[in-house]
Amino acid sequence: MTGWRSKVPRKICILTGSRADYSHLSPVIDAINLHPELLMQLIVTGQHVDKKYGSTWKNIKNDGYKITKKIDIRLDSDSPLATTQSMGRAVSLIAKNLCELDPDFLVLLGDRFETFSAGIAALVLNIPIAHIHGGEETEAAFDDAIRHALTKISHLHFCAARLYANRVRQMGENPKRIHLVGAPGLDQLSTINYLNAEQLSSKLKIELTNTIFVIGYHPVTLKPNDTKKSINALISALEEFNNTILVFTGVNSDPGNSSISKIIHEFVKLSPKNRIYINTMDKEKYLSLMKISKVVIGNSSAGLIEAPALGVPTVNIGDRQKGRITSSSVINCLEEKEEIFKAIKTAVSHEFQQKTIKSKNFEVGNASKKIAEILANEKIEGITIKSFHDLNWDKK
Template structure:
């Protein structure tokens, strides 16, 4: 009997960490043939060359596809998308997986989804139905939804939005956020291990800062990060741990300005290109708060009982725990919000209930994928809502 071939796509450090437990299940399953396609920032020295982490984890890589150019302008990203379509067109023709697993909403994921659609390869998509109104990823996410056959969403509201896009309800599964499942299963580092394993420069208390460019905004990425650094510079009572921005348009100038800030403030700040899931989540667990606009501050941080200062519009539209404090992209607003969070921590006023939590997320996703892998036909029709005018 020929084994079904289940392929995974990864283009960033973040989505690899989220998918890792699902990959582990597939690798242990003797009924399936596992494949992994690696691309994007994983293969870039500038963004930490995180393909090395995948190899250290002993996850077998089937294909590596170079697509990133040296620039991060809209033109450069568009050209990278062209390279991705060409590369994945060739890879999917050669490998012929029976199903492809994609998480998220980045341009790399959109390109592999488009190539898979043309090649008649069914897609299992995680984290559809969400909104991030401050980023072009919003458009890519909904487009991937329309190209996918199975949908694993994180909340009931997101499920209804995927159905609203014309997807049949019996193929849309509210399973919760897979990242929370990872938190509950990983043995995170303690405070001493953080200083021994990650860096002995780290001092307590500290905050973790990750800021990606807002790709739908009239304010430049340079102006955005300058406002954040201006606010953070006022705090001498907490150590600043930065992680690099991604390869979106404007990401490089953000990283350059952070590097300059850290070089001027070596005793109270540090910058990491990439940390991996274990180190990153461990840092969040013992931090005073998360600052920036990463989805991890929205989805994972509440389950670690850590508040988030969510800056700007990138995450607008996402469901948020009460432990997430929104603020504008201006230094005074950021400074005031950080102080408000510190005061609420001091007075134990923060509710960390996480709207993204559900039990057994990973195994539910995997069991559902296995069930559908045995199907021979993956015909999609449009599900019409009953409209009242």
Template sequence: MTKRRICAVTGTRAEYGLLYPVLKEIQSRKKLSLQLIATTAHLSNEFGLTYKQIEKDGFNIDEKIDNLLPSDSALSMAKSTGLVTMLLADSFQKLNPDVVLLLGDRFETHGAATTALLMNIPIAHIHGGEITEGAIDEQIRHSITKMSYLHFCSTEEYRHRIIQMGESPLRVFNTGAPGIDNIVNFKLLSKDALEKQLDWKLTQKCALFTYHPATLANNDLRKDLDIVFDVLLDSGIGVLFTYANADSGGRIINKKIEEFCKLDPNKYKVIKSLGQLRYLSAMKHVDLLIGNTSSGIIEAGSFGKPVVNIGDRQSGRLKGGNVIDCKIKNLSKSIGLALSSDFIIKCQNQQNIYGSGNASTSIVNELINQPLSVVKKFIDIE
């Protein structure tokens, strides 16, 4: 029996964490053969050499592509995209996949999609149709959608948006978000076990903080960070930080986090990459999430946790009732609301709008059964 070769390309810890249950499901299917390429931040010591976690999870990495330049500028991001686009051509030529599997909207993901398209390899894309108006991810995501043949989206509204872009409804599937699968399937760490692994005690009131660059914002990032960290200091809560991603401005954020944590190591802790198990376990045990990451919008609802979503990076994304959108100037007030008894009760009564934890099975079933092509007809909406 000839197995269908599925080549997944991953560039960051966060996107890999969401891909993880899909990759495991592919591994378990006799009709599929998994190929895996690690790129960008996975190969960077600065961002935690997270390819090692992929290997620890039981995956063989077929190709490693070190394309991330040691700079924080838009120019370097553009050059890193060019590098990964060029180097992936050799990898795809060598591996000869039947389909390239991509998740999300990062610059290296766009490079992978461009290479696959030019080499006539069908693309299957997860998490298309979403809106994030404050980041360049917005344009990248929709561009990848138009290059892709199969689409796996996280809500029915996102499915309709992809169809609105001219994609055939027969190739667009509302599977839910695969990140919810991890919450359902993982045996999460107890608070004591998590604290032992972190070598740090969660304080009486504690937040999980992840903040990425809003790459389309015209505001002064350093000035914004000064305000955010002043509010965190004045709030009195403990904070567990994770690193920002490798987008333009990410290194500025990470430097600020490192400096801030030195103020009180008992109260503030930074971990470059928690990995999915520790990240979700932390999400379970903290009192609230603060930042502008999609995990606060998508996964946190499964734990009934309050989320303070800062700024416009996630503007346009569907949000549950546990999410408080706020401008930086209103951050202190929003943290107070998130920790209020009434709002906590409201959050605990929310259902997650992004699925129930069976996305991976649905995605992989379609990867097995759907015909593949690079030829598409634009479907007009009547």
């Protein structure tokens, strides 16, 4: 880019590619919009602009946010080749738009492939990157490598927990630019207008009168040959529970998603009165549903971040989230029918429900305001030139 601006407001560009990262980014967007020294830019891409995934850019617009750029990277299919081709288009198109916007910082969250593409574009364009949720671990997904790669090409690090901040430090990052702020997605838990069961029933078009299970299952990208076996094991375990409302949330766009979606759709069709597949929900509906549910089941990060913070038990299946901090309300199990069944039985038992308390694994509250304040005050000049900060291995 052409040089750093000293004047205010600073232009902060946020990129979101799916409902998953958007739910964590929306409090950050609010904080940036409210900060007098920051100017918000919003790039929407990936699943948000794809009809197959519900065209969720409309939800963003309905939330009152101004979308600066909308970029279609064409998620043509769920094969590894098609995903790689989408990444290539994303690098090219996002780079073009970043040149037009000329932001002072690009804010990226997490570990999605479209996020990585944006990071590559910003790196070459010499745009400083601020990365949220670095240092975390998800062993069985290629997201893990993407997250760590994003750490190395980023210049500011906003971490959710001490362990994660320490890992970023281990990767040679400047300790002065590693900030322990907490999980910004949790900021909204105390401000959202929660819907009750009757209101949700009306909006989701299903009677939420019985025990509710919320299920979110995504491809385990480093174990592609196990996908059908694993989702079928989950379905078989769920069949053992009667008088239960099963709410499946949308599958993400990772390679292998179509086979998972197909199996879930077929299962839902067998009993539409108590089973539903919802491709996308806004944050109000999703968090309200989670709050009144008996258990969250699957392999989504929501089961390890939002659900524990709401005091809702989680059955975390398989290795997709292996390595993340877990609370006492999370039951980990193998991707086998009997193991899943036993874990769900435990989670919904009166004893387990009674002892489940709201998790305090992350600092809750004001993470987004902290991020905005640091973005407004961090010295920019020379920030893209990084030294490797070694650990003192000889220190006792």
